[in-house]
Amino acid sequence: AQKITQTQPGMFVQEKEAVTLDCTYDTSDPSYGLFWYKQPSSGEMIFLIYQGSYDQQNATEGRYSLNFQKARKSANLVISASQLGDSAMYFCAMREGTGGYQKVTFGTGTKLQVIP
Amino acid sequence: SAVISQKPSRDICQRGTSLTIQCQVDSQVTMMFWYRQQPGQSLTLIATANQGSEATYESGFVIDKFPISRPNLTFSTLTVSNMSPEDSSIYLCSATTGGREAKNIQYFGAGTRLSVL
Numbered sequence: 001a002q003k004i005t006q007t008q009p010g011m012f013v014q015e016k017e018a019v020t021l022d023c024t025y026d027t028s029d030p031s032y033g034l035f036w037y038k039q040p041s042s043g044e045m046i047f048l049i050y051q052g053s054y055d056q057q058n059a060t061e062g063r064y065s066l067n068f069q070k071a072r073k074s075a076n077l078v079i080s081a082s083q084l085g086d087s088a089m090y091f092c093a094m095r096e097g098t099g100g101y102q103k104v105t106f107g108t109g110t111k112l113q114v115i116p
Numbered sequence: 117s118a119v120i121s122q123k124p125s126r127d128i129c130q131r132g133t134s135l136t137i138q139c140q141v142d143s144q145v146t147m148m149f150w151y152r153q154q155p156g157q158s159l160t161l162i163a164t165a166n167q168g169s170e171a172t173y174e175s176g177f178v179i180d181k182f183p184i185s186r187p188n189l190t191f192s193t194l195t196v197s198n199m200s201p202e203d204s205s206i207y208l209c210s211a212t213t214g215g216r217e218a219k220n221i222q223y224f225g226a227g228t229r230l231s232v233l
Contacts, residue, residue, distance in 0.1 A: 033219060043206050045159075045224035047117075052219065091158065095220060102147070102212075104222055106159045 003027065004094050004107035011112050013082045020067070021077040021110045023092030033095040034075040035104070036066065040088045048090075051075055079112075087114045118143055122209050122225030129199055129232050136195045137228045139209030144189040146212055149222065150182070153206040162207075165192040199232045206230070 005024045013019035025034065036048040051059045051066045059066040067076040079086055092107040119142040129135050139148065148165040163171040163184055171184035186192040196203055206229050210222040 035221065037224075043227040043229060045208060045210070045227070047221055047223060050219050050221055102220055103161060104149075108158045 002107075003105045004092055006092055006107035006110050008110045009108075011110055013079075013086075013112065013114055015084060015114055015116050016081055018078060018080045019082055019112065021079070021090050021092075021112065023075045023077065023107060025073050025075060025092075025094045027073075027094065027096055029096040031096075034066070034068070035093040035095070036064070036075075036077045037091045037093060037106075038086075038088045039091060039109070045091070049077065082114045084114050084116060087112060117221075118145055118211050118213055118223045120209055120211055120223055120225035122228055124228055125226060126229040127231070129230065131200055131232060133199055134195055134197045135199065135230060136193050137207055137209070139192045139194070139211075139225055141190045141211050143213065147220075148186060148192045149210045150184060150192070150194045151208040151210065153208060153227075155205070159208065162194070165194075196230065199230075201232045204230055204232045 003026050007022055032053045034051045038046045038048055049059050049061045049064045049066050051068045058068050063080045065078045089109045089111050091109045093104050095102050095104045121140045123138050150162040151159040152162050153159050161174050162177045162182055163173040165171050165184050165186040167186045181197055183195045206227045208227045209225040212220045212222050
């Protein structure tokens with residue numbers, strides 16, 4: 001079974017609108033972390049936002065927020081007020097466990113295109 | 117956070133040759149990783165680079181093909197050996213700073229775009 005599932009290969013959003021990128025995960029580990037990364041066409045992976053499994057509140061970082069629904073095992077990324085520079089691939093990722101060896105698993109990504 | 121410098125940023129290589137990619141972090145980090153991203157695909161972990169000892173390889177990756185060094189806490193290299201066109205990918209280095217409050221976020225270098233002819 002896939003540990004991280006991103007069901008939207010591509011998304012379009014109008015500039016200045018909000019967009020939600022979906023991510024569901026699968027783990028039996030009670031301690032885990034969820035991440036979102038942005039990858040522009042240049043190829044670098046840019047860390048956007050983090051949510052810990054024990055965090056009570058949804059994470060927010062500027063225009064990025066993470067809609068964490070633990071019971072549903074979903075961690076959707078919400079981008080508010082989209083900008084042309086937000087056009088990129090977005091990857092959801094999960095780290096399981098604490099200490100020692102911690103493998104991070106990435107989803108297949110969603111390509112977001114912001115339309116002027 | 118950590119700033120990660122990776123070089124070369126891109127290269128075009130001939131089949132059968134080897135390429136060494138360098139990764140330098142601006143601060144001491146607990147763990148360093150190497151990933152491969154094939155065209156249009158997600159990231160796949162190649163190995164965890166261990167300081168002063170052999171790297172821990174993921175299933176499907178072997179030391180003979182992808183030898184890795186990590187002589188200290190801030191530097192690592194990945195060599196892609198005996199290259200074939202199937203090795204054409206982006207190779208990414210990442211690192212975590214660890215610590216109780218650090219959330220073990222992986223920060224990435226800009227990647228190395230490798231094309232093998």
